[in-house]
Amino acid sequence: MGKSTLINAIEPGLHLKTGAISEYHHKGKHxxxxxxxxxxxxxxxxxxxxxxxxxxxxxxxxEELARYFPDLFRYAARCQYYNCTHTHEPNCAVTEAVAxxxxxxxxxxxxxxxxxxxxKDGKYRK
Numbered sequence: 001m002g003k004s005t006l007i008n009a010i011e012p013g014l015h016l017k018t019g020a021i022s023e024y025h026h027k028g029k030h031x032x033x034x035x036x037x038x039x040x041x042x043x044x045x046x047x048x049x050x051x052x053x054x055x056x057x058x059x060x061x062x063e064e065l066a067r068y069f070p071d072l073f074r075y076a077a078r079c080q081y082y083n084c085t086h087t088h089e090p091n092c093a094v095t096e097a098v099a100x101x102x103x104x105x106x107x108x109x110x111x112x113x114x115x116x117x118x119x120k121d122g123k124y125r126k
Contacts (some may be wrong), residue, residue: 069111071103
């Protein structure tokens with residue numbers, strides 16, 4: 001279910017175009033092509049925007065990425081190496097905190113996925 005489908009549930013009179021779920025990918029198909037603002041009958045405004053297919057890092061160096069994860073960054077100062085990538089280095093306080101359950105594994109996995117997506121030359125892979 002996408003944003004337009006949810007908006008139609010909130011404000012059925014808008015009749016926004018929606019698409020079917022892809023049988024191949026089991027995901028929704030993007031149908032909204034431009035942003036549009038709609039007044040709500042109960043007051044307020046709502047904006048329907050095109051979906052996002054991807055997310056990338058802009059002007060963030062891979063070694064800086066952990067700074068944007070406050071829960072990881074709190075531990076980073078305790079790492080053995082000042083330029084620790086929190087992927088393979090010994091005595092990494094971040095990976096130790098993940099192993100102890102002090103940092104949710106889901107947050108660490110998100111960090112690794114973003115790092116991997118931006119890592120074209122493979123220098124941060126285990």
